[in-house]
Amino acid sequence: MQKTLQIPMVNLQRFHASIENDLLSTIQKVILSGKYVKSDNVREFEEQLSAIVDEANVISCGNGTDALQLAFMALNLQPGDEVITTPFTFISTVEVIALLKLKPVLVDIDPTNFNIDPKEIEKAISSKTKAIVPVHVFGQSAPMHRIMEIAKNHNLFVIEDACQALGTIANTPDEEYKAAGTIGHIGCTSFFPSKNLGALGDGGACFTRDKELAKKIRSLANHGMKRPYDHHLIGINSRLDPIQAEILKIKLAYFTNQIERKNEIANYYDDQLSSCDYINIPKRESYSTHSFHQYTLTVKDGKRDKLREYLKDNGIASGVYYPTPLHLQPGYQFMGYQQGDFPHAEWASQNVLSIPMDPWLTQEEQHYITNKIRAFNN
Ligand SMILES: *Cc1c(COP(=O)(O)O)cnc(C)c1O
Secondary structure, eight states, X not given: OOOOOOBOSOOHHHHHHHTHHHHHHHHHHHHHHOOOSSOHHHHHHHHHHHGGGTTOEEEEESOHHHHHHHHHHHTTOOTTOEEEEOSXXXXXXXXXXXXXXXXXXXXOBOTTTOSBOHHHHHHHOOTTEEEEEOBOGGGBOOOHXXXXXXXXXXXXXXXXXXXXXXXXXXXXXXXXXXXXXSSSSEEEEEOOTTSSSOOSSOOEEEEESOHHHHHHHHHHTBTTEEETTEEOSOOOBOOOOHHHHHHHHHHHHHHHHHHHHHHHHHHHHHHHHTTOTTEEOOOOOTTBOBOOSOEEXXXXXXXXXXXXXXXXXXXXXXXXXXXXXGGGOGGGGGGOOOTTSSHHHHHHHHHEEEEOOOTTOOHHHHHHHHHHHHHOOO
16 A cells, blocks of 8 residues: 655745755844845845846835735725725735725636636726726736726726736736736735745735836835935835845745746646546636646535545645635625625635645655545545
């Protein structure tokens, strides 16, 4: 009998152990530098990151949630303005909309790729709509070529939640492929440890091609300061700290390779699992590359939780993102939605299952995972 392996969703320790000396020496360097907030190495990291997002302006901040908040603040959205987004995402997306007293207007997803459905966006636009927030769920871009067209026709801002899609490239209305997060007016990303580029703690960034907006975001993230103690805007305190910036600089050197590696693993999974009749493999869209923040299956006939249990018994972690769509979250009943309002998002919550995906999965582990899934006696 084959031995049971223990496979987590993302084996970060494996990566970190392999670069341990570099991590330790860089942390030591920051300790000895005497500069623990706002040092030059934060700007250095931003410039290096800019190279992988087509030279867009990069403004780092405390986390991905703050990046979203800063985007809304920078675009000067006012209480009561309507923002169209998806119910099938992490809470941050509507959390900041609610905190800023904007009105979240949810629309259903395309169930084949889990991203916001552009046809539904068009139906939800009113005279109060000011912005659309597509979320590039699991690392594949929403159809930005269509969303940017809609935004242009209705004079709306687009804020991309690219927290799961750093490294993804997507088509634009001009038939030009650009980095996800740099196609809308502002893009937001997260350096939460398990994200495509993860810190050893929290971190995030905004992207924009507009220099003036970039300046404003930078000021907003630093108490609305123009010069020291000269506050032109009401801002927040949200900065990437130099230790995380240095750690991210080290990890950035591996980034492109890791996205390629994840794609190779995803291709192997596709290959091994496409003939499994009780699951659907993730759909790949021609308008976007995939950075595989998650490799997400849909499990047919209500067998998702059984498969999950079986994988657990075999030492294989799996994850349900997201078990409850945002319109059904107890803290968000003020939005006035109910069960049945977004059937595709509700269906996805019941049937999706993400399996281990990281660039460090060995061939043995990949075989083990796919063999077990194929042998599931449902
Ligand atoms: C991770 C994530 C966020 C929040 O990022 P944090 O850095 O944890 O604040 C927001 N939106 C999506 C889609 C995410 O995956």
